[in-house]
Amino acid sequence: MASAPQLAAPAPLAPPSGRRARGQDSISSWPLMDRAGYVACWAAGLLLCALAAVIVGVMLVKGISYLRPSLLVQSPKPSPGQSGSGGFLDPIEGTLLLTAIGIALAAPTGVAVAVWLAEYRRPVGLARAVESGVEMIAGVPSVVLAFFGLLMFARPALAFLSQTSAGGAVYGRSFFAAGAMMSLLALPLVVAATREGLTQIPAQMREASYALGKTRATTIRRVLLPSIRPSIASGATLGMGRIIGDTAIVVILLGSSLRLEGAGGAPVLSTLRGTGGTLTSYVFENSPAGEGNAPQKAYAAAFVLLMMVLALNMAVARLSRGRR
């Protein structure tokens, strides 16, 4: 899966210590070019570690020095100075809401597509087309997804999912719209994880179920899906990480407003039809590139965002360890 690098534990080609013990291959006896390659490998590995350390280090230092508990519980306020602009409660709520909508749409769809691809796969030509279609969705940049979503949700037929201006123009930006497009970011990850899980189920499990007189649909629902629950969960968690980290869809399709602005009507529905912002858009708008330009707030929000992503990352690691 391209968009979700997930390292399988690589089996070492041969135990290095054993080879060295036999004295066949000591690095000091290698030609100069080979030794240079060896050193370059170490340098590359250490560079990656150093980069990760710098990123986490900078965010830790800046984040902790600017993060106040009050920031987490105050709503943002428009203000020219950094001191008066409030906290980022609304962006946190926006992030959680958008992630929930996105994964609620992506998980069932992704599992359905993966089950069809792995278990039914008829006609084969169509299955291959769907496979490449999922691959294409994985490669489409979120900025383009957001643009397409804007076209789709600004249609009069979908006006009930966002706001309509007095002149009858459909705004097209809402939590519904952004959540639907966000689900496409997570979809390929869920599909890949579920298929991976299904292909690893031993044939005996299916055969045992058939032998008990179960149909294929029942086997899928009662035997196969329960046994790959950890795979589905880790795919969905990876997908949530993608959704939390995406900015372009929020900026274009959610309005990137400071507060959650409901569209009137029933309380929950109005929020879902209304605009808002997430932590990513809050960071973007408060960075020097955005309109707010409050770097301290941006650092603090980015720190919270990074902690969420790290927590999801650890959850994925734990889920995939449990699977092995």
Next chain:
Amino acid sequence: MPSPSPTRKRLGFSAERRAELGLGAVAVGVLAFVVAMLVTVAVKAWPSFAHNGYYEWFSPGGDVGVQLKAIINSPADPAHYVYHLRAWPLIWDTLLTTAVAVICGLALSLLSAIFIVEFAPAAVRRVLEPVVRLLAAVPSVIFGLIGILVVVPWINEHLISQGRKQSVAEVVQLNGAGLLVASAILTVMITPIMVAITVNALAAVPRSWTEGSAALGVNRWRTMWRVSVRAARPAIVAGAVLATARALGEAIMLAMVGGSRAFAPNLLDGITALYEPVRPLAATIITYKDNLSVVPMSQTLYAMAAVVLVSTAGLSLAAWAVKQPLKRYGIRI
């Protein structure tokens, strides 16, 4: 493939059939979505290409910033919409940042994948694998924030001399944000994708091949380089293609650290070109997101989105095609 259930015909064929059709419908829906996206974006983008001419749209000529401003300020009368755009600087910036990032990322990822698979001691490997996962998971806006608040000021103070700034002062202002920062951070963002794919492929090379090489007295580096890396070449290519698609579509980070000007760095400037601002297609879309209500501007932005969409979709298909033979060896990436 599971063998069909023997009792399927007697025990509820219709429920069975319904399940298959239902799941198939969802899958076809996903496919229909992709087609709808390609068609809708192309239709919306059509006027911009049609007014400029396909070749002219991609060709150089004039300042893109000025042209876009004229499009935003075009009169409300549809007959007098302004569409004039020569988008070459944006495309050149896209190509330049992507090429630099993919070439650097390819070298970095290949070396670190070899390191993870072959040379790293177990303790280092246990650190490195989560590190790669972490780098892959960091949101682009955080990369952008660190870039614009830490890296850009540092480069502005320590790397760009006053003389260099004055040498191009009439053409462009150098403030640290530009090609160097953009492609360096882009490299860090796409490397984990390539590392993950390359590690899987290198680890899946049959052990007998490398053992055969070792038995001939070939050392571990040469075995990796001449046997494993060559066997894994399709996967490395697929990884690079996917990383290219990712780099083409990166918008937020590049909008933050590229310097907010559509400028085509002149490679003849030598080192100075590294500090000149860039703004690729996707970043330009983000920069002008608030002007979508102006009809010709939105059509122009959709034209840029269409270029990005078609190229990334083509790259995804290419990567998918390159990966197919690997499945035979049981390598899943």
